Amino acid sequence: MSMTYTGGCQCGAVRFRVRGELKDASICHCRMCQKAFGAYYAPLVSVRGAELTWTRGQRKAFQSSNFVKRGFCGDCGTPLTYEAPDGTAVAAGAFDDPSQLPPVVQYGTEAKIGFVDRLHLLPGHRTEEDAEQAPFVLDIVSYQHPDYDTRSWPEEKHHE
DSSP: OOOOOEOOOSSSEEEEEEEEOOOOOEEEEEEHHHHHTSSSSEEEHHHHTTTEEEEOOOOOEOSSSSSEEEEOOOTTOOOEEEEEETEEEGGGGGSSSGGGGGOOOOOOOOOOGOOOOGGGOOOOOOOOGGTTTTTGGGGOOOSSSSSSSSSSOOOSSOOO
């Protein structure tokens, strides 16, 4: 039975659909992925053997090395793809339900930042627990695209 996954950028300008089995989710710690995602590591899902279709808009791309191109939304900057000669991977967080795609392997561990293995030990707080220090958190209205396909995305853009 073929699975269907959907996703896109945070503003909704770029959306995608993947049909097929996705079993190669990973985390890459290499410095190039850290910079591309602006994070300690990049969570990626290989779409090799599956059908990736862009259903709204077109991603822009940056040639980050002689072999790799990285796709992103030109409007909001959301990282979307890692495109290499051996296939394409999609940013795990860009899927509408990334919890369906747990990582099974880590790459680029030579650049892994030491504290990453201890993140689960840090104290955790729900967003509303920060209301005393930052009361605006109780009144946040998200302008991000919802985690499902829509017929269109709002014409009004909420970015600087």
